[in-house]
Amino acid sequence: MLYHFGTRNLSFLKSPTLLRVLETLAGQPTARAACAAAGVAESELASYGRALATLAGSQMIVPDAQRRTAPTVSVPAFRRIAGADTVPAGRRPNGKLTDMFETGLTSPICLTWELTYACNLACVHCLSSSGRRDPRELTTAECQAVIDTLQRMQVFYVNIGGGEPTVRPDFWELVDYATAHQVGVKFSTNGIKLDGAAARKLAASDYIDVQVSLDGATAEVNDAVRGLGSYETAIRAMANLAQAGFRGFKVSVVVTRHNVSQLDAFKQLADDNGAQLRLTRLRPSGRGADVWPELHPTAGQQRELYDWLAAHGEQVLTGDSFFHLSPYGKPLPGLNMCGAGRVVCLIDPVGDVYACPFAIHENFLAGNVRRPGGFETVWRESPLFADLREPQTGGACRSCGSFDSCRGGCMAAKFFTGLPLDGPDPECVQGHGEAALAVIQPGDARPPRPGVDHSHRRVPVTIGRRPPQRACDENPLAGLAAHEGLPRTTSF
Amino acid sequence: MALGAVTMAPSAITQEVLVNEPVAVVPTAADHDEAEPLATDELLVEEVSIDGMCGVY
Numbered sequence: 001m002l003y004h005f006g007t008r009n010l011s012f013l014k015s016p017t018l019l020r021v022l023e024t025l026a027g028q029p030t031a032r033a034a035c036a037a038a039g040v041a042e043s044e045l046a047s048y049g050r051a052l053a054t055l056a057g058s059q060m061i062v063p064d065a066q067r068r069t070a071p072t073v074s075v076p077a078f079r080r081i082a083g084a085d086t087v088p089a090g091r092r093p094n095g096k097l098t099d100m101f102e103t104g105l106t107s108p109i110c111l112t113w114e115l116t117y118a119c120n121l122a123c124v125h126c127l128s129s130s131g132r133r134d135p136r137e138l139t140t141a142e143c144q145a146v147i148d149t150l151q152r153m154q155v156f157y158v159n160i161g162g163g164e165p166t167v168r169p170d171f172w173e174l175v176d177y178a179t180a181h182q183v184g185v186k187f188s189t190n191g192i193k194l195d196g197a198a199a200r201k202l203a204a205s206d207y208i209d210v211q212v213s214l215d216g217a218t219a220e221v222n223d224a225v226r227g228l229g230s231y232e233t234a235i236r237a238m239a240n241l242a243q244a245g246f247r248g249f250k251v252s253v254v255v256t257r258h259n260v261s262q263l264d265a266f267k268q269l270a271d272d273n274g275a276q277l278r279l280t281r282l283r284p285s286g287r288g289a290d291v292w293p294e295l296h297p298t299a300g301q302q303r304e305l306y307d308w309l310a311a312h313g314e315q316v317l318t319g320d321s322f323f324h325l326s327p328y329g330k331p332l333p334g335l336n337m338c339g340a341g342r343v344v345c346l347i348d349p350v351g352d353v354y355a356c357p358f359a360i361h362e363n364f365l366a367g368n369v370r371r372p373g374g375f376e377t378v379w380r381e382s383p384l385f386a387d388l389r390e391p392q393t394g395g396a397c398r399s400c401g402s403f404d405s406c407r408g409g410c411m412a413a414k415f416f417t418g419l420p421l422d423g424p425d426p427e428c429v430q431g432h433g434e435a436a437l438a439v440i441q442p443g444d445a446r447p448p449r450p451g452v453d454h455s456h457r458r459v460p461v462t463i464g465r466r467p468p469q470r471a472c473d474e475n476p477l478a479g480l481a482a483h484e485g486l487p488r489t490t491s492f
Numbered sequence: 493m494a495l496g497a498v499t500m501a502p503s504a505i506t507q508e509v510l511v512n513e514p515v516a517v518v519p520t521a522a523d524h525d526e527a528e529p530l531a532t533d534e535l536l537v538e539e540v541s542i543d544g545m546c547g548v549y
Contacts (some may be wrong), residue, residue: 012538051536058539097538112548159548188549280549317543339545356547
């Protein structure tokens with residue numbers, strides 16, 4: 001498999017001979033010569049030529065002259081060939097990509113790595129219930145050892161999150177370490193540390209991508225969920241990235257009941273900053289479990305969202321997270337499958353490995369990177385992951401005509417709303433989820449609670465305007481203004 | 493497409509990966525029946541645009 005960091009395109013080479021052609025290309029005067037050297041028969045040249053054209057079209061291969069003249073650090077691409085044993089033994093290489101993904105790979109394609117639970121914000125829907133740093137957090141050396149493992153396993157990239165990852169003092173050191181070890185980095189941030197200097201550093205690298213989180217196209221909508229001043233912080237960070245010349249960074253939006261009507265405004269905001277809009281699904285995970293009933297889009301809004309996504313196609317990224325909406329019509333761009341424990345997973349700040357970042361609960365805990373064998377052993381030998389890679393039964397959904405397009409939806413969304421894992425998604429567009437939730441009786445077992453909680457102890461986390469953590473968060477003259485007759489709007 | 497001069501990996505990082513790392517991706521020739529004709533291009537390469545996978549944010 002090849003992954004292009006710039007285009008986010010994944011190419012699956014189904015012939016060992018084609019791989020040999022690619023390995024030979026750089027040392028041959030022509031592609032025809034490379035084919036001959038790799039043992040391609042004359043009768044197969046046309047097929048291999050078309051395959052190479054496909055790879056050229058997606059920029060996986062480039063003209064030789066371009067390679068020779070390209071500066072070493074400014075090529076907008078990241079190409080790698082994943083592990084020698086990417087496909088488990090016994091699997092034929094000419095199966096479909098999604099079929100192979102569903103039964104798992106011997107290395108993840110990418111993974112989410114939450115570096116810290118520490119966060120300057122207290123978003124009401126935080127997936128990891130972040131706020132306070134966990135004293136057991138992986139050390140710098142331990143993080144570097146994890147990166148070494150990921151390099152050895154040839155994981156394409158990590159999505160770094162938290163918490164707010166940039167508040168870790170060694171954040172930039174770890175980012176540099178990862179990219180120096182051929183592990184690409186995409187990280188999510190609220191923008192608190194993205195000043196001009198940081199933006200210029202990021203703009204100078206082709207192997208780092210940034211997602212600035214924003215959950216409202218206006219301060220009123222955003223700050224009600226993410227906290228006072230967070231809109232201004234994100235907008236400033238975006239401006240810094242744009243001014244530094246960072247093209248194509250992501251504006252990452254969790255779609256809620258309160259911001260569905262702002263999709264066009266989000267798109268415009270991203271366009272204005274030379275960025276790309278990325279919409280993701282609200283999950284009832286972490287603190288999100290508490291606000292799910294109030295924030296998850298209504299059935300009508302889900303239809304509105306699907307139509308909007310369908311109209312915008314690949315202009316708008318989704319993290320492949322809305323495949324539960326596909327039964328509305330044409331499948332949305334992406335693989336339309338759950339990758340948990342099969343091709344992705346989560347490493348949390350203390351080294352625990354979960355099936356996915358939306359499922360932080362002991363039921364989805366596969367192991368810990370600190371144990372003997374580290375991450376590699378967890379990924380390859382965890383009984384939980386082995387189970388997730390088994391063919392899924394689909395349960396009650398199997399008989400539904402939409403099952404092939406929604407695959408039963410999101411495992412975590414079902415789990416944290418108290419629905420069975422082989423049942424419908426709580427936002428099933430056919431209404432089966434609502435029906436299943438309706439029959440849960442008040443006396444029945446309560447839905448499982450998220451496994452960890454690092455929320456700030458003294459900050460109430462509620463939707464809407466919250467009391468400031470410190471009086472000076474709202475007024476720089478707090479404690480003085482009332483007594484000295486100074487205007488409340490004065491600032492320094 | 494004419495079979496012209498094309499190559500991979502223009503950057504220092506990827507060059508290092510491609511040159512220095514073992515890159516036998518899919519099962520070895522022993523696992524694959526080389527005599528079996530590849531009837532369609534779909535059998536040679538499959539591409540998909542991914543924005544993370546579902547399970548990554």
